Amino acid sequence: MSEVLLSVEGLGVQIGGLTAIADMSFTVPPAEVVSLIGPNGAGKTTAFNVITGYMRPTRGRILFEGRPIAGLAPERIAARGLVRSFQRTSVFAGCTVFENALMALHLRGRAGLLDALLPFLRARREEAALRAEAAELLDLVGLADRADLPAEALAYGEQRRLGIAMAAAAHPRLLLLDEPAAGLNPSETAECMALIRCLKERGMTVLLVEHDMAMVMRLSDRIVVLNQGRIIASGPPAAIRQDPEVIRAYLGAAHAAA
Amino acid sequence: MSTLLGWGFVAALAALPLLFPDPYLLAVLTSAGIFIIGAISLNLLLGYTGQLSLGHVAFFGLGAYASALATLGFDIAIGFGWRLVVAPQPVWLGFLAAIVVAGGFGWLLGRLAFRVRGAYFVIITVCFAQVLRMVALNWVELTQGPMALISIPPFSLWWPGEGWIALYRKDQNYWLVLAVAVLAFLLVRQVVRSRIGRALVALRANEPLARSVGIRVTHYLVVAAVISAGIAGAAGSLFAHYVRIVDPDVFLFIYTVTMVIMVVTGGKGTLWGPVVGGLVFGLMPDLLRGTAPPEAQWIIYGTAMILFVMFLPRGIVPALVRRPS
Ligand SMILES: Nc1ncnc2c1ncn2[C@@H]1O[C@H](COP(=O)(O)OP(=O)(O)OP(=O)(O)O)[C@@H](O)[C@H]1O
Ligand SMILES: [Mg+2]
Numbered sequence: 001m002s003e004v005l006l007s008v009e010g011l012g013v014q015i016g017g018l019t020a021i022a023d024m025s026f027t028v029p030p031a032e033v034v035s036l037i038g039p040n041g042a043g044k045t046t047a048f049n050v051i052t053g054y055m056r057p058t059r060g061r062i063l064f065e066g067r068p069i070a071g072l073a074p075e076r077i078a079a080r081g082l083v084r085s086f087q088r089t090s091v092f093a094g095c096t097v098f099e100n101a102l103m104a105l106h107l108r109g110r111a112g113l114l115d116a117l118l119p120f121l122r123a124r125r126e127e128a129a130l131r132a133e134a135a136e137l138l139d140l141v142g143l144a145d146r147a148d149l150p151a152e153a154l155a156y157g158e159q160r161r162l163g164i165a166m167a168a169a170a171h172p173r174l175l176l177l178d179e180p181a182a183g184l185n186p187s188e189t190a191e192c193m194a195l196i197r198c199l200k201e202r203g204m205t206v207l208l209v210e211h212d213m214a215m216v217m218r219l220s221d222r223i224v225v226l227n228q229g230r231i232i233a234s235g236p237p238a239a240i241r242q243d244p245e246v247i248r249a250y251l252g253a254a255h256a257a258a
Numbered sequence: 259m260s261t262l263l264g265w266g267f268v269a270a271l272a273a274l275p276l277l278f279p280d281p282y283l284l285a286v287l288t289s290a291g292i293f294i295i296g297a298i299s300l301n302l303l304l305g306y307t308g309q310l311s312l313g314h315v316a317f318f319g320l321g322a323y324a325s326a327l328a329t330l331g332f333d334i335a336i337g338f339g340w341r342l343v344v345a346p347q348p349v350w351l352g353f354l355a356a357i358v359v360a361g362g363f364g365w366l367l368g369r370l371a372f373r374v375r376g377a378y379f380v381i382i383t384v385c386f387a388q389v390l391r392m393v394a395l396n397w398v399e400l401t402q403g404p405m406a407l408i409s410i411p412p413f414s415l416w417w418p419g420e421g422w423i424a425l426y427r428k429d430q431n432y433w434l435v436l437a438v439a440v441l442a443f444l445l446v447r448q449v450v451r452s453r454i455g456r457a458l459v460a461l462r463a464n465e466p467l468a469r470s471v472g473i474r475v476t477h478y479l480v481v482a483a484v485i486s487a488g489i490a491g492a493a494g495s496l497f498a499h500y501v502r503i504v505d506p507d508v509f510l511f512i513y514t515v516t517m518v519i520m521v522v523t524g525g526k527g528t529l530w531g532p533v534v535g536g537l538v539f540g541l542m543p544d545l546l547r548g549t550a551p552p553e554a555q556w557i558i559y560g561t562a563m564i565l566f567v568m569f570l571p572r573g574i575v576p577a578l579v580r581r582p583s
Binding site for chain 1: 468
C-alpha cells in the first residue's frame with residue numbers, strides 16, 4: 001500500500017500554443033479532502049481533464065494507486081475508481097432523475113448481453129439492487145421526490161446536487177469535484193458542504209476545486225494553490241491563509257475584484 | 259397494459275391470413291414486414307445510440323447475398339490456384355450465415371464509429387453500402403453480377419409431424435416474417451431495457467458524462483452495431499428466400515432511406531416507432547397504388563412524410579404516448 005492515492009508529477013499541458021499548465025506536482029493522500037484553488041484560468045479544470053483522461057498531458061506522470069493513468073480513456077480511469085464531476089452542469093437530458101442515477105451506477109453492475117436476453121435470477125437481482133441503490137443515492141442528496149422528473153427540469157441547485165451524486169454513485173476511491181458550489185446560495189452551499197463531508201465519511205477521498213474560500217478552508221485537510229499553471233503553495237488551510245505569495249496572487253486578486 | 263396490447267396486435271396480425279386470405283394483401287404485408295424488421299434493427303443504432311448510419315442497407319444486402327449463396331452453393335477462385343467450394347446448404351444455415359456475416363460487418367462499423375464521428379461517419383456508411391453494391395455487380399463469379407442470383411430456394415422449416423416443409427405459400431411466408439419480426443422486436447426490447455440499453459441512451463444523451471461514470475463508448479457502440487447488423491442480415495435473408503432472386507440492387511440507397519423514414523416518422527428511440535412508422539410508410543405506396551395515378555402517388559408519399567416530420571418531429575409514437583411532465 002502506498003501512502004498516496006493520487007500523485008501528479010511534473011505535469012505540463014499545452015493547448016494549441018498556449019500553456020495551460022506549466023509544471024504541476026502534488027499528491028492526494030487517502031481519506032483526505034484536498035482542495036485545488038487558484039484564480040480563473042489558473043488551469044484547475046484542465047488539471048481535472050488531464051487526470052480523468054479527457055485530455056492528454058504534454059509532459060509528466062499521473063499515478064493513481066501507484067499505477068500510471070495518463071493517456072487512458074476516461075471510462076477506464078473511472079473503472080479504476082477515479083470519477084470527476086463537471087464544472088458546467090451536466091446531466092443526461094431527456095432522462096428522468098431516477099434514470100440519471102441508474103446510469104451513473106453503471107460500474108456497480110455487471111449484466112452483459114446474455115443477461116439482457118435471458119434475464120434470470122442473477123440479472124433480476126442485480127437490477128433490483130441497482131434500483132434500490134439509485135433510490136438511496138437520490139435520498140442522500142435530497143432528490144427522492146424529484147425522481148420522476150426529467151433531469152433538465154430540475155432547478156439549478158438541484159442539478160448541481162444530482163451531478164455530485166452521479167459522480168459519487170459508484171463509490172469511487174477518489175472523487176474529483178469541479179466547483180460543486182458554483183452559483184449556489186449560502187444555504188445550498190452549506191448543504192453541499194455537508195454532502196461532501198458525508199461522502200468523505202463513506203470512504204471517498206476528495207479532490208476539490210472551489211472558489212468559495214470559506215468552504216475550502218472549512219472542508220480541506222490540505223490545499224494546493226495554483227496560479228498561471230504553476231503551484232505556488234501547498235499545505236494545511238492555516239498555513240495557506242498566511243502564505244504571503246498566496247495572499248498576493250490569489251486572495252489579493254479576489255479582494256481586488258470584489 | 260401495453261404488453262397486452264402488443265400481444266393482442268400480434269394475435270390480430272397472425273389471424274389475418276385466416277380472415278382475409280387475399281394474396282395481394284399478404285404479399286404487401288410480407289414485404290412491408292421484412293422492411294419493418296430492418297427498421298427495428300436500424301432503430302437500435304439510429305434511435306438508441308444516436309449514430310446516423312446511412313448505410314444500413316449494406317447489412318440487409320449482405321444478409322441476402324450470404325443466405326442466397328450459402329443455400330445455392332458456390333465455387334470461386336481465391337488465388338494461388340486454390341478454389342473455395344461450398345455445397346448448397348439448408349436454408350436455416352443460410353439464415354444463420356446471413357446473421358453472422360452481417361453481424362461481422364456490423365462489428366467493423368462499430369469499431370469505426372468510435373474513431374470517426376459525425377458527418378464523416380455518415381459519409382463512410384453511405385460509401386460502405388455503395389462499395390458492396392460495386393462488389394456485387396463486379397464479382398460475377400460469386401454473385402452473377404447484374405444477372406442476379408436466381409432459383410434461390412424458399413425458406414424451409416421443420417414442423418412437428420410434417421418434417422421439413424418448404425414455404426411456398428404466401429400465408430406461410432407472412433407468418434414466418436411475422437415471427438421473425440416479433441423475435442427482433444423482443445430482442446431489441448430486452449437489450450434496450452437492460453443495463454446495456456441504459457448505457458446506450460446515456461452515451462447518446464451526454465457522451466462525456468457517460469464516459470465519466472465508466473461507460474465504455476467503443477464497447478457499447480460495437481455491441482449495438484453487431485446486434486443491429488445481425489437483425490438486418492436476418493431481414494435480408496428473409497427477403498432473399500421470399501422473392502427468391504437477389505441482385506446488386508438490394509444495396510440501393512433508397513432502401514436505407516425507406517428504413518430511416520420508417521424509424522424517424524414512427525419515433526426513433528421508441529420500441530414501437532419503427533413498427534408504426536413501418537406500417538404507415540411500408541403500406542402507403544401499395545394503398546395509394548389502387549387509388550391514385552403513379553405521379554400523384556409519390557407526391558402524396560412525399561407530402562405525408564414532410565407533414566409528419568413538421569408536425570410530429572419526434573415521431574408518431576411519442577405523440578400518441580404522452581409522457582407525464
Ligand atoms: N479547450 C481549450 N482550448 C483553449 N484553451 C483552453 C481550453 N481549455 C482551457 N484553456 C485555457 O487554459 C487555461 C486554463 O483553463 P482552465 O479552464 O483549466 O482554468 P480554471 O482554473 O478551471 O478556471 P476557472 O476557475 O475559470 O474554471 C486558460 O487560460 C484557458 O483559457
Ligand atoms: Mg475551471
